[in-house]
Amino acid sequence: MQAVVLNEPRKISVEAVPEPELQAQTDVLLRVTSSAICGTDLHIYEGRLGDGSRIVIGHEPLGVVERVGDAVVNVRVGDRVTVPTHICCGFCPNCWHGYSGSCLTTNPGKWGAAYGYPGMGGYAGAQAERLRVPFGDANCVRLPGEPGDRWEHDFVLLADALPTAYHATELARVRPGDIVAIYGAGAVGLLTAMCAFMRGASKVFVVDAVPARLDKAGELGAQPIDMREGDPVERILEELARERRGVAWRGEEANLGVTVAIDAIGFQARDRRDYAVENPDAVIADLARLIAPNGRLAIIGVFLDQDPHATTESARRGEYLIPWGTLFKKGVNVGMGRDHDKRYDDILRDAIVRGTLKPGRIVSHRLPLIDAADAFAKFDARSDGYIKVVLDPIASR
Numbered sequence: 001m002q003a004v005v006l007n008e009p010r011k012i013s014v015e016a017v018p019e020p021e022l023q024a025q026t027d028v029l030l031r032v033t034s035s036a037i038c039g040t041d042l043h044i045y046e047g048r049l050g051d052g053s054r055i056v057i058g059h060e061p062l063g064v065v066e067r068v069g070d071a072v073v074n075v076r077v078g079d080r081v082t083v084p085t086h087i088c089c090g091f092c093p094n095c096w097h098g099y100s101g102s103c104l105t106t107n108p109g110k111w112g113a114a115y116g117y118p119g120m121g122g123y124a125g126a127q128a129e130r131l132r133v134p135f136g137d138a139n140c141v142r143l144p145g146e147p148g149d150r151w152e153h154d155f156v157l158l159a160d161a162l163p164t165a166y167h168a169t170e171l172a173r174v175r176p177g178d179i180v181a182i183y184g185a186g187a188v189g190l191l192t193a194m195c196a197f198m199r200g201a202s203k204v205f206v207v208d209a210v211p212a213r214l215d216k217a218g219e220l221g222a223q224p225i226d227m228r229e230g231d232p233v234e235r236i237l238e239e240l241a242r243e244r245r246g247v248a249w250r251g252e253e254a255n256l257g258v259t260v261a262i263d264a265i266g267f268q269a270r271d272r273r274d275y276a277v278e279n280p281d282a283v284i285a286d287l288a289r290l291i292a293p294n295g296r297l298a299i300i301g302v303f304l305d306q307d308p309h310a311t312t313e314s315a316r317r318g319e320y321l322i323p324w325g326t327l328f329k330k331g332v333n334v335g336m337g338r339d340h341d342k343r344y345d346d347i348l349r350d351a352i353v354r355g356t357l358k359p360g361r362i363v364s365h366r367l368p369l370i371d372a373a374d375a376f377a378k379f380d381a382r383s384d385g386y387i388k389v390v391l392d393p394i395a396s397r
C-alpha cells in the first residue's frame, strides 16, 4: 500500500510499504478515507520531536473497518469510524479515569501512545491507505453516514484537532459570558474558538500573524488580532476598556482583561518584534498580562522536555520563562497538557451530527495522498492559505 514516509527532517516521500496485518485478536484494520496533517506532524517533519526517520507519519484518520480480530465485539466490518490519536487500552487505571492520552498499556514503561509519532510506542502512522488499530473496541469511534458525505471533513477532525480544542475549553472551564483570547489561529486555535462559542463565550479574540488564518477566525465570528500590527495585549485591553466605559462597577477597571486565555501555539511561538525568530516564552508572557484577575489559562500548544534546536539555552532543557509572580498575584488557574481525546469524542460527534458544530469549515485543502511532500512543504511555510490539509488515499489509487 501507499504511505507517507518521513525519511529525514523535511524529506517526505509517498512510497509502497507492507500492508498492515492483524497482530492480536483485539486489532482492527482500517481502510483510510481521509487522513489529516497536523501541526504536530510539522514538528516531527522539522525534526523537533526526536528521531522520526523512516516512519510512516500521521495520526488523524477517518475510515471504514476492513477486518476485525476474533476478540473484537463492538466494531464490525463496514463500520465507519474515526480513531483518536492517542492509542488507549480501555482497561488501565488511567484509561478508567478518562486519561486515555496517558494510557499505561500501549506504550509500556511510559504514559501515552500515538500513531506515527517518535517515542510514542512505535506505531505506524495513519497517512496511508490502511491502518492497524490496536484494541479496536477501545479505539474506534463509530460514526453515521458514508465515506465522502457532508461529514467527511468534520469527522476526520474528531481524531485529534477537535478534541484537543475542546480539551482547551475544558481546562479553562469556558462558560457563558466569558471573554476568551486564543493565541494561534492554526486548526486547533480556530476550533478552540468554535468550541468556546458553543460553550457560551460572549467574545473571542484570536491572535496570529498569518492573514488567511486571521480571515478564517473572522469568518467563525471571532475577532482577529494581527500580532504584526502592534502589541496585541494593549490593543485587546484598550478595546475591553472602551466597551466597559460608563457601565462598570466603580473601580472595576482594575479587573480589566480576558477571563479565559488559551495558548494554542506552544514552543514554536514567534517573537513579535521579529516574526522569523522563535521565542518560546513570548505567548505565556503576553497571556499573563492579558488575563484578568481570577482568570483561567489553558496551554494546549505543545511544549517539550528537551529541544536541542531551541533558541535559548534553558529551552533546550525544556525550561521556560514563566511570569509566575503575575499569575500568582492574579490568582490565575492554569491547566495544560495533551488531550484525552476519547473522553470527548462522543459528545463532539453528536454535536456534529446535530449541526451544533461544523468543524470541517476550517479545512482549507483536500489533496491526493501522493501530493503529501508538496502539502507538507506548503503547510510548513503557512503559505497559499494552508490552514488544515486532508489527504485522500483513494484519489491516489
Ligand SMILES: [Zn+2]
Pocket: 037, 038, 039, 040, 041, 059, 060, 085, 160, 161
Ligand atoms: Zn494532530
Ligand SMILES: [Zn+2]
Pocket: 088, 089, 090, 091, 092, 093, 094, 095, 102, 103, 104, 105, 106
Ligand atoms: Zn490504558
